[in-house]
Amino acid sequence: MTNKEVKNRLKKLRIENELTQKKLHEETGFPIRSLQNWENGDRKINEENAQKLADHFGVSVGYLLGYSDTKLDIEQVKKEIQNYTSRNNEPIDEVSLNTTIELLKQVNFLNLDLETVVNLYFYNLSDVHKVDTLSDLLYFFDSEAKAWISALEVAEGYESDGIISRINKLGEYREELNQYLEILKSDEEFFQDTGYKINSIKAQEEIKQMIEDYDTDFLDFLKYHDLYLADNEIDLITNLMYSMSNKNNLFLSNLGENNYEQFELQKKSNYSQLFDYSSLWQMQAEGYKYINQEEKNNNE
Template sequence: MNRLKELRKEKKLTQQELADYMQVTRRGYQKWENGESNIKPKKAEELAKIFNVSVAYLLGYTDDSKMYDDELTVEVEGNLLSVSEKRFEEEYRNNLLKNFVRFLSDENLFLSNNEIVDIIQLLFSLSTNHGNSLKSKTFQDIFINKNHKYHKQLEKEYSFIFGDEFARDDTEKALHGYILEETRTKEKSEKLLETLKNAYGERDYSDFL
């Protein structure tokens, strides 16, 4: 799923030219481009700099080509991963906005742009798992300590979140996680759409994705 081929063509470079620049054989480079072998972290970072994109974008993990100064590229069990707290936070906020707007639209609730942003900011300020406020620290101390005298009270007051009444069942969890993972990029979304059409025939799956 890496974007080496399209990025190389945008730069009007041949495989041999890029292979020479990276000091690898043409066949070695072809294996990267075709996904036959994993790119080593340092080589991935060099390639990202050549194309002025993030390593995560180069590898096809995200549609965000923006470079982040805290991006770290590591290899775990043969898989190349790109980690950036700044990118994660930005993507998290963007996804929160997208999902909240979709929720409003699905439920026929109409709010202005400013009202939507204000509500999201309010949610962040009220949430106990964001920031380093005294409220957040106190919540965490009580939550992780089941012997704390206020632990049962906390579970009761947050039962909508931590209880089973509104929780997804195992099938819903698996499906929800799969959709989130398989729609992180345009290419993955198109692949999932093709799978659905092959399995269930032609229909409008846009709401599903």
């Protein structure tokens, strides 16, 4: 696997929050040129500026800089809840806080936004409604969505887009969590029927990561070897790259079918096609060697 440079998520977060670079400049005070350099990877974001940007978007520094997939860290959640409670001169409820944090750890894959996590804390303060399990969390999402729908009915026009965005986000959280719970249920039923324990979620995550690594490494490979293409060849090479990637994904999804040799032959064939597009590209990697025209003539 190649060593890939970690890319920050500044542009991704800006777009998700429907901000232009000019608007982000106005909200944070950072020069537009600095934002452009950071987004393009031309300059690294230093620790102080990274913290300011992370706080602005309500994410962890690690998530902003791209070296962590955890959108929120525990200290960040505690700090935000403390900010809310201190404004109302209220003490933090340690039981509700600990319950919220434990749930957050269990649903790390949802990448909940900070506002939703804070609302979950206050939701847990109620004597009637408690979110102790992942199934309870489904009801929390429904309750929050209903509250926002009610707010939408009396909202000013300029507020509508933000409220609709919140409702949609809660719906996405609920759908992803429900799919997760269905997979857990299916795994448990399989264990009850067969006596074998499986972890479908972990398997899917590993396959997804392998696929992403393959796709990224292949693109890096093309870039490293400076493959030059004529304009009319771009579509051909693009389609071929997708073909190779899709075949690899199919192979990874069917590891138990013992079709490795067939897959290797297909990959060799695709590589051969790829090399035909440029006489400038020569390589030797993982047992595949490009044979230039002179070597071909000598072998004939």
